[in-house]
Amino acid sequence: MEKVLDVENVSISFIQYTKGLNQRDLKVISDLTLDISEGEILAVLGSSGSGKSLLAHAIFGILPENANLNGKIKYKGKELSQEDKEEIRGKDIVLVPQSVNFLDPLMKISDQAIGHTESDEERKAKKLKQREIFEHYNLGPEVDEMYPFQLSGGMARRVLVSTALLSDPKLVVADEPTPGLDEKTVQETLNHFKHMKEDGIGVLLITHDIHAALEVADRIGIFYSGYVIEIALKEDFSGDGENLLHPYTKALYKALPANGFELVKGHQPLHGEIPKGCPYYNRCEWRMDRCKEERPELLELGKKRVRCFKYEEGVEDET
């Protein structure tokens, strides 16, 4: 399977004014590394307010002016410059935004799905295609003439998904596609992503919802205080979580009501207060002296990744 997206050591910081003319450089994402192949769904799981949506903005080149982006973002092995991003966004890589608020409230659904066209022929061709995909997603001809406020939550979600698929993308980035929807609509939305996967599209699912991630993703990247600390296989989230590698991921799994509702103390360090060594140092039950001063790199273990010194020698058999 060919890789569609590689994100390598991406960091994002913002220049902020503190007092008067003093500035500070606030690091929100410190080290984000992940990769997605064709027909793979990778979920990035992080708590709300952790800055994970910035990853989507970085991929599409829509970060605000005062943001600093470092690291590499590659599409099919080729590093993307800002110009490249502007060229391929909306074509090869598309965004499924969080909510219907991203639609133009004063434009009919069909018109905004088709977007800008150069000629009448192009318009007709696109219109046919749009109708076909909308039909596939169970959106009748009457929807074409509607305005966003007339859509129900589930319909709006289908409009956003089918609009994204109009350009035959190779990679779909979905930013928090499930909150605020009822059970049935969540299930329906997740099924859309499963269908994309079957069509060979790579999907990056950015979410805080562990249930949604476990339901559809092949691999799950865990985001902690600006770092990807583990990329685990979906199957690892089972039993006692014994196949999960990082202590935080294990704790997260065991804290789910269905898996014991286990209490762990501590909180994720805030942006700007992240310790010098491992970001999980303060809470870690396995910590060693070097973890305080040295920051572990993301280790590659087959399809999995983990940021912890304990696995430098590979994964031991814990039985």
Added chain:
Amino acid sequence: MKLKAENISFKYPSAKNYLLKDVNLELDNKKVIGLIGDSGSGKSTLCKILSGYITKYEGSVTFDGQPLPKKGFKPVQLIYQHPEKVMNPKWKMKQVLEESWDVPDDVLEEFGIQKSWLTRFPQELSGGELQRFSVVRSLNPNTKFLIADEMTTMLDAITQVQILDSVLKVVKKRNMGFLLVSHDMPLVETICDEKIYFKDISGV
């Protein structure tokens, strides 16, 4: 101490149909009750009525035999899903807390609130951290009943355990009533003594 709703009916002014029709509910401070229902079904509206936010409805709500006070501190406190929506963005967290009560250090500690967070603005904290403040703010000594409406839905599993564990300790210690509204069945099964399905009581 009973929180009692009798024959509550409610519809939004622009709506044709009633959202709630003849709802009867009796809650006490002896059990932790879970209320389960789909989003959009009217659970949150019922919570707002029970806590005195919505005052125009048919029927009556009484707490300890008395109608809910129209002025002053409300004994029934409501905690929402989105803490960032219920805090003044121009106040620092210290001021946000002081609006309700003078919170002793041991309570801050129990809820894992760091002293350094008190001088931050709401937008400088994550959802999990803000929700801790939101909970502590509602635990004013005059609070007798707590309604948690999808309080931990936006939070990661670890923060969810931490906050609920601390809340339940306080609820038990102070003999308060606690209603947990959620769509997360495993969660309700884990912490509630009894559960109520919203569709069984909503009357529509």
